[in-house]
Amino acid sequence: MIDPMISLAFTLHSKKGAYALMLGSGISRSSGIPTGWEITLQLATQAAALDGDEAKDPVNWYRTKFGGDPDYGELLNMLYKAPSERSQFLRGYFEPTPVELERNLKTPTPAHRAIARLVQSGVFRVIITTNFDRLLEKALDEIGVTPTVISNSDSLQGAMPYVHSTCTIIKVHGDYLDTRIKNTGPELETYDESMNILLNRIFDEFGIITCGWSAAWDTALRAVFERCNTHRFTTFWTTVGEMNEQTQRLISLRRAEVIRISSADHFFGTLEEKISALEDLQQPHPLSAKVAVANLKRYIADDRFNIKLHDLVLEEALRAHSLSQESSGSLRESFSNEILARRLAKYETDNSILIELMATGAYWGKPSHSSIWSxxxxIISDTKQHDGLVIWLNLQLYPTLLITYASGIAALASNNLSHLKHILIGTPIPSNRRNGDEYPLCLVASSPRIFEQELGKHIPGLERRRTPVSDHLFNVLREPLMGLIPRDSEYQKLFVRFEYYFALIHADLLERDRGDDRFWGPIGQFGWRYEMDAIQMVLNREIEQLNDKHPLLLANFFDSSIERLLKVKKGIDNIVGNLHWH
Structure with a gap:
């Protein structure tokens, strides 16, 4: 027999919006708002005290006094005659004190928030509740969903039809701030004709899922169940413990599926997880970068999706790496310009989705995501082949170079220098040499290391360029970074700034490793783009204005030392000056 919980998840996933929720006081139990029975016991205790009896067992006191079990409605009517008095009395049960707020009491529960997210995703559109509290409305408001709330005949007359509303909440007993709330037995025996008509339609047109409702007190609501003769959808009835006689009769009448649960929080949390898992199973592989990036943005924005973010990025990295390894083909293949162009194009295609994912992550990501990008x-830098033509062996790291540039430029675009430091210095990468030693990414993914022996000048169309590899990367990465950096002029400035920063950081690390007071870094387009706004001049002005508050130093590059930065900068600028490219 299929687990009813699994059956329910499949049903809701395949028939979004076809089921309405019927919620009772049990849904708010973990928030510290008492159930009707608990309020009844407190009322019985108060009544006993007024009668001069300090009853330790209010149930026995009531039985002795009135000849039956405590009745919520009778007790409330006995102690608070007017509806306004009852409303004022109930405020204390629903509105948190400052101390309760600090303890997260009388605030939306995990169940309320799970329901709100299910509403947001279209699983539920109609919710019927006997509760006076506003916890569900608060949970919906937290995620930007504004429901239509019907709590009396007046609000029903002016309400948006539920077929046109994202979410309709029907509070059949009213709202605790409304003096027309229904509490007593006589009040709970009937509804206004307009409310009965609405409930009859909903029970006829929707499947019903109950949670936290005992059916014990609510005569009029039980009558709605009894009047409904249609069975378009299965009724699902959740229960925590033993069911009373009224509940059992309604379950039999509706031929309902009973789901035994430990709590409303666990039930709705599990239900949300199962529906989400079904949606994931039906998601197509992100064949386009656009779909992948959309998913990435959604996962980055909500820490609940950290696992999905991790899986999305790393699964794409593994897929891209596998394709890149296939693209490498035979590393003993003879060299030609045509074969070089073909290999570059194939690497670029194989990694196109990952390039956009990593750039988007660099732009929008949080520090807590750093390990994912590392x-x-x-993964993408794991070169497994070590035999073949040196040119092809080194070119195995071309995907790493592409992603380093894309991530670095995107990080600069969002002023995320801490991310830039993490990827360039804080990410150890195995060398593609046989010894397998690890080095900071900045030392491994440099264009001269990957494109040795003037290889860049063999890229078709770039034979006469001063920086052919930089120029090729500039052209290749423009399209995938268009969504983050739409203006061409801004893209050019960020590209040049990244290459200049990369050269400075590379030179700093290399000199520290060698300890020879000599500075060298890969020279990119900044070597010949020597205009009035050349990056060398711009950085000079920034250092003069900001001193040790420059973003590079605040991100702890160059040990946060302005003297070290200026020393490295002088070394790289001297190299550029000796090239005489301007």
């Missing part, structure tokens, strides 16, 4: 770099 793992992706390590």
């Amino acid at each position: 793992k992706a770099f390590q």
Whole structure:
């Protein structure tokens, strides 16, 4: 027999919006708002005290006094005659004190928030509740969903039809701030004709899922169940413990599926997870970068999706790496310009989705996501072949170079220098040499290391360029970064700034490793783009204005030392000056 919980998840996933929720006081139990029975016991205790009896067992006191079990409605009517008095009395049960707020009491529960997210995703559109509290409305408001709330005949007359509303909440007993709330037995025996008509339609047109409702007190609501003769959809009835006689009769009448649960929080949390898992199973592979990036943005924005973010990025890194390894083909293949162009194009295609994912992550990501980007770099940089033509062996790291540039430029575009430091210095990458030693990404993914022996000048169309590899990367990465950096002029400035920063950081690390007071870094387009706004001049002005508050130093590059930065900068600028490219 199929687990009813699994059956329910499949039903809701395949028939979004076809089921209405019927919620009772049990849904708010973990928030510290008492159930009707608990309020009844407190009322019985108060009544006993007024009668001069300090009853330790209010149930026995009531039985002795009135000849039956405590009745919520009778007790409330006995102690608070007017509806306004009852409303004022109930405020204390629903509105948190400052101390309760600090303890997250009388605030939306995990169940309320799970329901709100299910509403947001279209699973539920209609919710019927006997509760006076506003916890569900608060949970919906937290995620930007504004429901239509019907709590009396007046609000029903002016309400948006539920077929046109994202979410309709029907509070059959009213709202605790409304003096027309229904509490007593006589009040709970009947509804206004307009409310009965609405409920009859909903029970006829929707499947019903109950949670936290005992059916014990609500005569009029039980009558709605009894009047409904149609069975368009299965009724699902959740229960925590033993069911009373009224509940059992309604379950039999509706031929309902009973789901035994430990709590409303666990039930709705599990239900949301199962529906989400079904949606994931039906999601197509992100064949386009656009779909992948959309998913990435959604996962980055909500820490609940950290696992999905991790899996999305690393699965794409593994897929891209596998394709890149296939693209490498025979590393003993003879060299030609045509074969070089073909290999570059294939690497670029194989990694196109990952390039956009990593750039988007660099732009929007949080520090807590850092390990994900590092793992992706390590996956894509894992070169397994060590025999063949040196040119092809080195070119295995071309995907790493592409992603380093894309991530670095995107990080600069969002002023995320801490991310830039993490990927360039904080991400260890195995060398593609046989010894397998690890080095900071900045030392491994440099264009001269990957494109040795003037290889860049063999890229078709770039034979006469001063920086052919930089120029090729500039052209290749323009399209995938268009969504983050739409203006061409801004893209050019960020590209040149990244290459200049990369050269400075590379030179700093290399000199520290050698300890020879000599500075060298890969020279990119900044070597010949020597205009009035050349990056060398711009950085000079920034250092003069900001001193040790420059973003590079605040991100702890160059040990946060302005003297070290200026020393490295002088070394790289001297190299550029000796090239005489301007």
